[in-house]
Amino acid sequence: MATEREPPPLGDAEQTDFRELEDGEDLFISTASTLESSPTSPEPASLPAEDICANSNGPQPAEISLDDDLEDLFAEATEEVSLDSPEREPILSDEPSPAITPVTPTALVTPRVEPKTIFVPAMFERSKEELEEEANGDSFDMEIVVSDPEKVGDGMNAYMAYKVTTKTSLTIFNENEFSVKRRFSDFLGLHSKLATKYMHIGYIVPPAPEKSIVGMTKVKVGKEDSSSTEFVEKRRAALERYLERTVKHPTLLHNPDVMQFLESSELPRAVSTQALSGAGILRMVNKAAEAVNKMTIKMNESDAWFEEKQQQFENLDQQLRKLHTSVESLVCHRKELSVNTAAFAKSAAMLGNSEDHTALSRALSQLAEVEEKIDQLHQEQAYADFYLFAELLSDYVRLLTAVKGVFDQRMKTWQKWQDAQAMLQKKREAESKLQFANKPDKLQQAKDEIREWEGKVQQGERDFEQISKTIRKEVGRFEKERVRDFKAVIIKYLESLVQTQQQLIKYWEAFLPEAKAIA
Amino acid sequence: MMDAGIEDNSNHDFSGYDVRVTDAAQNGDTFVYVIKSQQISSDMEYRFEREFEDFEWLHHCLLTQEGVTGLHGIIFPPLPAKPGTSLSNSEAKTKKKIESLAMVDDWQMYCRALEEYLHLVTAHPVLVKNPAVHSFLKHREPPIKTKVKKGIFNKLTQAVEELRKEHHKDIDDFFQNERDSNLTLTAFTKAAAEKFLEIVLTEQKIAIACGHFSTALHLGIGQDDDPADYAFAKMCLKLSEVLDTVKKNFEKVAENDLNTLGFNLELHSRFQDAEKEMLFRRTCKLVDVETANKNLGQAKPHKKAAMEDIKKAADKEFDEISGMAKVEIQRYHRERVRAFQKALIELELAATCFCCSSTGWLSLNSHV
Numbered sequence: 001m002a003t004e005r006e007p008p009p010l011g012d013a014e015q016t017d018f019r020e021l022e023d024g025e026d027l028f029i030s031t032a033s034t035l036e037s038s039p040t041s042p043e044p045a046s047l048p049a050e051d052i053c054a055n056s057n058g059p060q061p062a063e064i065s066l067d068d069d070l071e072d073l074f075a076e077a078t079e080e081v082s083l084d085s086p087e088r089e090p091i092l093s094d095e096p097s098p099a100i101t102p103v104t105p106t107a108l109v110t111p112r113v114e115p116k117t118i119f120v121p122a123m124f125e126r127s128k129e130e131l132e133e134e135a136n137g138d139s140f141d142m143e144i145v146v147s148d149p150e151k152v153g154d155g156m157n158a159y160m161a162y163k164v165t166t167k168t169s170l171t172i173f174n175e176n177e178f179s180v181k182r183r184f185s186d187f188l189g190l191h192s193k194l195a196t197k198y199m200h201i202g203y204i205v206p207p208a209p210e211k212s213i214v215g216m217t218k219v220k221v222g223k224e225d226s227s228s229t230e231f232v233e234k235r236r237a238a239l240e241r242y243l244e245r246t247v248k249h250p251t252l253l254h255n256p257d258v259m260q261f262l263e264s265s266e267l268p269r270a271v272s273t274q275a276l277s278g279a280g281i282l283r284m285v286n287k288a289a290e291a292v293n294k295m296t297i298k299m300n301e302s303d304a305w306f307e308e309k310q311q312q313f314e315n316l317d318q319q320l321r322k323l324h325t326s327v328e329s330l331v332c333h334r335k336e337l338s339v340n341t342a343a344f345a346k347s348a349a350m351l352g353n354s355e356d357h358t359a360l361s362r363a364l365s366q367l368a369e370v371e372e373k374i375d376q377l378h379q380e381q382a383y384a385d386f387y388l389f390a391e392l393l394s395d396y397v398r399l400l401t402a403v404k405g406v407f408d409q410r411m412k413t414w415q416k417w418q419d420a421q422a423m424l425q426k427k428r429e430a431e432s433k434l435q436f437a438n439k440p441d442k443l444q445q446a447k448d449e450i451r452e453w454e455g456k457v458q459q460g461e462r463d464f465e466q467i468s469k470t471i472r473k474e475v476g477r478f479e480k481e482r483v484r485d486f487k488a489v490i491i492k493y494l495e496s497l498v499q500t501q502q503q504l505i506k507y508w509e510a511f512l513p514e515a516k517a518i519a
Numbered sequence: 520m521m522d523a524g525i526e527d528n529s530n531h532d533f534s535g536y537d538v539r540v541t542d543a544a545q546n547g548d549t550f551v552y553v554i555k556s557q558q559i560s561s562d563m564e565y566r567f568e569r570e571f572e573d574f575e576w577l578h579h580c581l582l583t584q585e586g587v588t589g590l591h592g593i594i595f596p597p598l599p600a601k602p603g604t605s606l607s608n609s610e611a612k613t614k615k616k617i618e619s620l621a622m623v624d625d626w627q628m629y630c631r632a633l634e635e636y637l638h639l640v641t642a643h644p645v646l647v648k649n650p651a652v653h654s655f656l657k658h659r660e661p662p663i664k665t666k667v668k669k670g671i672f673n674k675l676t677q678a679v680e681e682l683r684k685e686h687h688k689d690i691d692d693f694f695q696n697e698r699d700s701n702l703t704l705t706a707f708t709k710a711a712a713e714k715f716l717e718i719v720l721t722e723q724k725i726a727i728a729c730g731h732f733s734t735a736l737h738l739g740i741g742q743d744d745d746p747a748d749y750a751f752a753k754m755c756l757k758l759s760e761v762l763d764t765v766k767k768n769f770e771k772v773a774e775n776d777l778n779t780l781g782f783n784l785e786l787h788s789r790f791q792d793a794e795k796e797m798l799f800r801r802t803c804k805l806v807d808v809e810t811a812n813k814n815l816g817q818a819k820p821h822k823k824a825a826m827e828d829i830k831k832a833a834d835k836e837f838d839e840i841s842g843m844a845k846v847e848i849q850r851y852h853r854e855r856v857r858a859f860q861k862a863l864i865e866l867e868l869a870a871t872c873f874c875c876s877s878t879g880w881l882s883l884n885s886h887v
Contacts, residue, residue, distance in 0.1 A: 318738075319738050326731050329731070330729065333721060334725065337725060340721050344711065344714035344717070344718055347707065347711040347714045347715075348711055351708060354703045354707050356700060357856050360860070363859075479746075482747060482751065493758075494761060515860060
C-alpha cells in the first residue's frame with residue numbers, strides 16, 4: 001500500500017507537538033476573545049479540530065512502515081507513547097497517528113482483517129475538520145446524522161422512524177449523500193447481525209442503545225410532554241453515536257449488512273429483536289447458559305497481557321459506573337436550578353409590577369428578565385454538557401460489556417481447542433486399540449477420524465491465536481478511542497463553561513445601570 | 520437600612536450607635552450573642568452578651584413605651600424569629616422557609632439579622648429615645664425582664680373579628696391605597712423571598728454534587744504504566760480540578776446571593792408584615808372612632824358628656840396615629856427602595872466579579 005505522505009522525521013513531530021502545546025493555551029484565550037465579540041455564535045467547532053489535527057500532522061515513522069507483523073507494530077507504538085508522555089500535555093500528541101493510506105476497496109473486500117487497516121478508521125472521527133488540515137486532501141470521510149424522529153402509526157403499534165443521513169466520499173458506496181428511514185428495531189437487528197458475525201472472532205462490536213419499554217410506551221400512547229420529547233432526543237443521539245462508532249471500525253464499515261443498513265431504502269424487518277418474542281427469550285436463555293459456562297472454564301493463561309487487561313477493564317468499569325452516578329445527580333440538580341430560577345424570575349416580575357416606585361419597578365422587571373435569561377443559559381449549555389458526560393459514560397459502560405464479551409469468546413475458543421485436543425487424544429487411543437484388535441475397516445475409519453481431528457486441533461489453535469491477535473488490536477483501538485472520546489467531551493464541556501460565564505457577565509453588566517438608576 | 524451613625528437628633532444622649540453582633544456562642548441550652556456597641560458621640564466601646572430573650576424584652580419595651588405620641592403609628596422594625604422555633608399556625612411552612620434563611624446552618628446570617636434589627640431601632644428617631652435601648656446597648660448586665668405578655672402587637676392572629684376590621688374601609692385615600700398595596704406587596708415579597716431561597720439552596724446542592732463528582736474522578740487513578748489509562752487519568756485529574764473551581768464558584772455565588780438579595784427580601788417580607796400590623800392598629804383605632812361617634816349619636820342625654828369625652832380621646836389618638844403613620848410610611852418606602860437598590864447592586868457586582876474570575880481561571884487552565 002503506497003503512502004501518499006512522507007512521514008516527517010521525529011524531530012518535526014516534536015516541533016508539532018510543541019506548537020500544539022502553546023496552541024492549546026492560546027486556543028482557549030483566543031476562543032474566549034472571539035466569543036466575546038460574537039456572543040450569538042457559540043460554535044466551538046474549530047477548537048477540538050485544531051487540537052486533534054495537530055496530532056495527525058505528526059505520524060510516527062514506525063507506523064508508516066506498514067509491517068505485516070502486527071505484534072511488532074503494536075509494541076513499537078506503545079513504546080513511542082510512553083516515552084514521550086510525561087512531558088507532553090495530551091497523550092494524544094504522541095499517539096501514533098493513523099497511517100495516511102487511501103482506502104482502496106479491493107484491499108478491504110476480504111473478510112479477513114489485514115493488520116494495516118485497523119489504524120485507518122481513526123481518521124473518520126474528526127474527519128471533516130481534519131480534512132481541511134490535510135495537505136494533500138486525502139478524502140475519506142464519513143458523516144452520519146440521525147435526525148427527524150417521526151411517529152408512524154397509532155396506538156401500541158406505533159413506532160418512531162428516524163432519518164439516517166450519510167455523507168461520504170468513500171467509493172464503496174454508490175452515492176456521496178444518501179438517507180434512509182429506519183426504526184429502532186432495525187438498529188437492533190443490525191447489531192444482532194454484527195455481533196453474531198464478529199464477536200466470536202474477537203471484534204468489539206459497539207452495543208446498540210438500550211430498549212426502554214416505559215419510554216416507548218409513553219411515546220406510543222402519544223404523551224406530548226417534555227419527558228417523552230427528552231426520551232426521543234436521547235434515543236436519537238444514542239442511535240447516532242452508535243452508528244458513528246460502528247462505522248469507525250473498518251471491518252464493520254465494510255460489512256455488507258452495515259452498508260445495506262445505510263444505503264437501501266427497504267430493509268427486512270428485524271422481528272427477532274422484540275423483547276418478548278421467541279427469539280428474545282431464546283437469547284435470554286443462551287445468555288444464562290453462557291454465564292454458567294464462563295464460570296466453569298478455567299483457562300491456562302499463557303499470556304499475562306490478557307489477564308492484566310481484564311483486570312484493568314474491570315477497574316475501569318467500576319470507575320465509570322461511579323462517575324455516571326455522580327454526573328446524574330449533577331444533571332438532576334442543574335435541572336432543579338433551572339426550574340427554580342424560572343420560578344423566581346416570575347416572582348420578581350410580579351413584584352416589579354406591584355411596585356409603585358417606578359425605577360425600582362423597572363429594575364425588578366429587569367432583574368426578572370436577567371434571571372430568565374440565566375435560566376435559559378443553564379438549560380442550554382451547562383446542562384447539556386453534563387448530559388453529554390452522562391451519556392458518554394453509559395455508552396462506555398456498555399462498550400466495556402462488549403469488551404468483556406470478547407475476552408470471554410477467547411476463552412471459549414481456547415476451550416474448543418482444548419476439547420479438540422482431548423478428542424484427538426481419544427481417537428488416537430481408540431486407533432491404537434483397534435490396531436491390536438486387527439479390524440482393518442474400522443481401523444481405516446479411525447485413521448480418517450484422527451486426521452479429521454488433527455485438522456480440527458490445528459484449526460482450533462489457529463483460531464485461538466487469531467482471536468488473541470484480533471483482541472489485542474481491538475483493545476488497542478478501543479483504548480485510543482476511549483481517550484479521544486473523553487477528551488473531546490471534556491474539551492466541549494470546558495468551552496461551554498467559559499462561554500456560560502461570559503454570557504453571565506454580559507447579562508449582569510446590562511443589569512447594573514438599571515440597578516443604579518433606582519434612587 | 521440607614522446607618523446607625525447618621526442621626527439628626529440634637530439630643531446628645533440619644534446620638535447614633537454603631538452596633539455589631541460579632542458572634543454567637545452556645546451557652547448550655549441557649550445561644551448568646553456577642554455585641555459590640557459604640558456611641559458615635561463618645562469613644563467608649565461596650566462589649567457584652569445578650570440572649571434572644573433580651574432582644575424580645577427590648578422589643579416589648581419599644582412596643583409598650585409610655586408617653587409617645589402616636590406610638591401605634593410606628594412601623595416597628597421586625598425582630599427575627601427565635602432560632603429553632605417551629606411555628607404551629609398555618610403559615611408555618613412558608614414562614615419556616617423564609618426564616619430558615621436565618622437557620623441555614625449559618626450563624627453569620629442570623630447575627631447579621633439581629634444586627635440589622637438593632638441598626639433599625641437605633642436609627643429610628645423615636646425609638647432610639649427609649650431608655651430600654653440604652654440599657655440594652657450600654658450595660659454589661661442584661662436588663663431585668665418581666666414576663667412578656669403577648670398582645671396583638673406580637674403576632675397577627677386572625678380572629679374572625681380582626682379579619683373583619685382588617686377590611687374596614689378607610690376614610691383616607693392615602694391610607695386605603697397604602698393598605699391595598701401593602702397587601703399585594705407583602706404576598707409578592709414573601710413569594711420572591713421564598714423562591715430566591717430555593718435558588719440558593721439548589722446552588723448549594725450543586726456545589727456539593729460537583730464536589731462528589733470531583734472526588735469520584737480521583738478513583739481508580741493508580742497505575743500509570745498503561746498509556747491509555749495514564750492519559751485517561753490525567754484527563755480525570757484535570758476535570759477534577761475544573762470541577763473544584765466550579766464548586767467553589769457555586770458556593771460563592773450562593774453565599775453572595777444569600778447575603779445580598781436573599782437577606783434583603785427576607786427582611787422586607789418581615790417588614791411588610793410590620794407595616795401591615797401598624798396599618799391594622801390604625802384601622803382598629805378608626806373603628807373605635809366610628810364606634811364612639813355612633814355611640815355619641817345614640818347616647819342618652821345623661822351619658823352624652825361621657826361619650827363626648829370618649830369620642831374626643833379617640834379622635835385625638837386617631838389623628839396622632841395617622842400623623843405618625845404617614846411620616847413612617849414615607850420613611851419606610853424611602854428606606855426600602857434604597858435598601859433594595861443596595862442589595863441589587865451588590866448582587867450584580869459580586870456576580871460579575873465571580874464570573875470574571877472564573878472565566879479567567881478557566882481560560883488559562885482549560886487545555887486538556
